[in-house]
Amino acid sequence: xxxxxxxxxxxxxLSGAGYFKLAMEKRKWLWKRxxxxxxxxxxxxxxxxSSHSERYSDDQDVSKLSSPLNNNTQSPEVSSKASTNSEDVxxxxxxxxxKLSAALVNISAKEDLVKQHSKVAEEAIAGWENAENEVVVLxxxxxxxxxxxxxxxxxxxxLDGALKECVxxxxxxxxxxxxxxxxAIAKAAQDWETTKFELxxxxxxxxxxxxxxxxxxxxxxxxxxxxxxxxxxxKNADLKLxxxxxxxxxxxxxxxxxxxxxxxxxxxxQHLESIKKVAKLEAECRRLKAIAGKSLNISSIYVGPLTxxxxxxxxxVNLVEIDTHKMICSEANKGELCCSDSWASALIAExxxxxxxxxxxxxxxxxxxxxxxxxxxxxxxxxxxxxATKSKNQCLESKATAKVSNNDGDSLLLKAELxxxxxxxTELEKKLEKIEVEKAELETALTxxxxxxxxxxxxxxxxxxxxxxxxxxxxxxxxxKQNLESQLRNMEADVETMSSKIESLEKEIEKERTxxxxxxxxxxxxxxxxxxxxxxxxxxARTMSAKIDSLETEVEKERALSAQITxxxxxxxxxxxxxxxxxxxxxxxxxxxxxxxxQEDLTAAAGKLAECQRTIASLGQQLKSLATLEDFLIDxxxxxxxxxxx
Numbered sequence: 150x151x152x153x154x155x156x157x158x159x160x161x162x163l164s165g166a167g168y169f170k171l172a173m174e175k176r177k178w179l180w181k182r183x184x185x186x187x188x189x190x191x192x193x194x195x196x197x198x199s200s201h202s203e204r205y206s207d208d209q210d211v212s213k214l215s216s217p218l219n220n221n222t223q224s225p226e227v228s229s230k231a232s233t234n235s236e237d238v239x240x241x242x243x244x245x246x247x248k249l250s251a252a253l254v255n256i257s258a259k260e261d262l263v264k265q266h267s268k269v270a271e272e273a274i275a276g277w278e279n280a281e282n283e284v285v286v287l288x289x290x291x292x293x294x295x296x297x298x299x300x301x302x303x304x305x306x307x308l309d310g311a312l313k314e315c316v317x318x319x320x321x322x323x324x325x326x327x328x329x330x331x332x333a334i335a336k337a338a339q340d341w342e343t344t345k346f347e348l349x350x351x352x353x354x355x356x357x358x359x360x361x362x363x364x365x366x367x368x369x370x371x372x373x374x375x376x377x378x379x380x381x382x383x384k385n386a387d388l389k390l391x392x393x394x395x396x397x398x399x400x401x402x403x404x405x406x407x408x409x410x411x412x413x414x415x416x417x418x419q420h421l422e423s424i425k426k427v428a429k430l431e432a433e434c435r436r437l438k439a440i441a442g443k444s445l446n447i448s449s450i451y452v453g454p455l456t457x458x459x460x461x462x463x464x465x466v467n468l469v470e471i472d473t474h475k476m477i478c479s480e481a482n483k484g485e486l487c488c489s490d491s492w493a494s495a496l497i498a499e500x501x502x503x504x505x506x507x508x509x510x511x512x513x514x515x516x517x518x519x520x521x522x523x524x525x526x527x528x529x530x531x532x533x534x535x536x537a538t539k540s541k542n543q544c545l546e547s548k549a550t551a552k553v554s555n556n557d558g559d560s561l562l563l564k565a566e567l568x569x570x571x572x573x574x575t576e577l578e579k580k581l582e583k584i585e586v587e588k589a590e591l592e593t594a595l596t597x598x599x600x601x602x603x604x605x606x607x608x609x610x611x612x613x614x615x616x617x618x619x620x621x622x623x624x625x626x627x628x629x630k631q632n633l634e635s636q637l638r639n640m641e642a643d644v645e646t647m648s649s650k651i652e653s654l655e656k657e658i659e660k661e662r663t664x665x666x667x668x669x670x671x672x673x674x675x676x677x678x679x680x681x682x683x684x685x686x687x688x689x690a691r692t693m694s695a696k697i698d699s700l701e702t703e704v705e706k707e708r709a710l711s712a713q714i715t716x717x718x719x720x721x722x723x724x725x726x727x728x729x730x731x732x733x734x735x736x737x738x739x740x741x742x743x744x745x746x747x748q749e750d751l752t753a754a755a756g757k758l759a760e761c762q763r764t765i766a767s768l769g770q771q772l773k774s775l776a777t778l779e780d781f782l783i784d785x786x787x788x789x790x791x792x793x794x795x
Contacts, residue, residue, distance in 0.1 A: 307428075310651060311421070311424050313651070313654060313655060313658050314424060314654075315421065316658055316661075316662070317654060317657075317658060317661075318416060319413070320658075320661050321416075322412075322413030322416055323413070325409075325413070326406075326409050326410065326413055329405075329406075329409050330406060330409075333402050333405070333406070337398075337399075337402065340395075340398075341395075344391070344395075348388070351384075355381075355384070378704070378708065385697065385701075389697075392690065399683070437633055437636070437637070438633075438637065440633075707768065707771055710768070711768060714761065714764050714765070714768070717761070718761055721754070721757050721758070721761065724754070725754055728750055728754070
């Protein structure tokens with residue numbers, strides 16, 4: 150966008166510059182047209198400004214130079230013509246100066262415009278560069294955002310897996326909860342049915358008992374009726390207690406349902422923790438893979454130093470042998486005797502033997518054998534040095550004596566030869582001393598080489614121990630590597646199985662989401678139904694309690710009526726007994742008249758008895774109606790709407 154804006158501004162500015170150029174060209178064309186419409190003298194002057202100005206300056210110079218000379222010579226007519234010409238020239242000069250000033254103003258304006266355009270172009274270029282820099286920065290930001298998006302997508306994938314597992318656990322928890330709720334509902338239904346069956350059986354027993362009692366009731370209402378009424382009241386109280394206990398059980402079951410939901414939440418939390426543990430195990434597997442790769446590198450590194458240490462020990466032994474060989478060679482070059490050559494050859498042969506033994510047996514012989522070899526070497530050296538010098542001295546002396554005995558005449562020559570031989574012997578003695586010194590140096594060198602050999606032996610032993618340790622470590626590392634490889638294979642197999650399981654679980658989750666939605670809808674509907682049923686049951690319980698209270702009041706009223714009826718019955722029985730006694734007394738006195746009176750009294754008593762029987766029958770009917778009402782109340786209180794829920 151910034152680049153497009155810069156391009157637009159540059160194009161607008163260029164179009165403005167082109168428009169300005171066209172306007173300036175139009176002005177020039179109009180100015181030329183106006184100048185052409187003027188006089189031909191003015192056109193000439195306007196056509197060549199520079200030539201006229203130069204000519205005018207030259208004419209002025211000439212006039213200035215010639216004016217003092219020609220003042221005396223020119224006539225008045227010439228002076229008048231010159232004055233007119235000078236006026237015309239001044240006018241033309243004024244016009245030209247005005248035009249020049251206008252042209253200079255236009256040029257300065259154009260230069261200002263050019264500067265402005267150059268500034269605008271520079272600003273546009275700077276804006277272009279800034280836009281390019283911004284584009285680079287935006288590209289970098291895009292790349293960073295793309296990487297962030299990739300990381301976020303990875304995290305989202307992990308989170309999707311975790312969410313799927315959580316959904317699976319929630320589904321399992323819901324299923325378990327639904328199973329528990331179903332079991333609780335089934336248990337409650339069974340309990341309600343058992344209680345209902347027991348209550349119905351009790352009611353049937355009570356009805357049978359009441360019918361039996363009603364059938365066996367005498368016309369009199371005795372204390373048994375009161376006992377039965379008390380029993381009924383006790384049973385009603387027991388039924389109330391059972392209702393309260395069942396309500397408490399319902400509350401306990403609701404609490405258990407809440408606890409089951411909490412347990413499901415804790416199970417989901419534990420599942421999240423297990424997911425975290427799985428992620429940690431994956432990180433540990435990656436770390437173990439890295440450790441396995443590092444162990445391979447370490448084993449190669451350990452094998453390298455072993456070979457280096459062996460090569461170093463071999464190089465040290467070779468250096469010792471080379472030093473001894475050099476010393477032997479230097480002695481062989483210095484000494485001219487055969488003993489030195491033989492000693493050097495023997496030493497070289499023994500060193501070659503030592504080298505061959507070393508190459509054949511890398512396990513290194515014992516120190517006692519090497520010490521015996523070095524002692525034998527020193528003894529051979531001494532024997533080679535001493536007999537050679539003695540034999541040469543004896544040879545020289547024998548030669549000298551032979552020459553003295555054979556050549557008595559040549560005594561001077563013999564003396565000279567003896568002196569030369571003595572000189573040679575002295576020189577040989579000096580050489581022997583030097584050889585002995587060098588021998589002592591060689592002995593010191595040999596001691597040093599022995600020490601170095603002992604040190605090399607110790608180093609070789611240490612390297613052998615280190616080799617054994619390294620071999621043990623290598624075996625341990627290889628075992629660990631094999632274990633890690635087996636673990637990695639197992640983990641890869643587990644990962645493959647888990648991936649297949651995850652794919653199958655994803656499919657199941659997609660199916661179960663719909664099922665969970667349906668189950669949730671059904672659960673909500675069932676909850677609403679249960680709540681409505683509970684509310685209706687509570688309302689019915691309240692109505693039943695009100696009905697029970699009203700029935701209790703009616704029972705109390707009927708008790709009062711029954712008490713009044715019993716009192717009336719007792720009074721009537723007393724009156725009957727009295728009348729019987731009176732009739733028996735008066736039978737003897739007035740048989741005819743009294744018989745009529747007694748008959749009337751008997752009829753009245755019979756009517757009263759009929760009325761009492763009617764009241765007793767009405768009381769029995771009321772008791773039956775109460776029993777039927779109690780049955781209806783018990784039926785309505787014991788699960789009237791559970792079959793609908795089921």
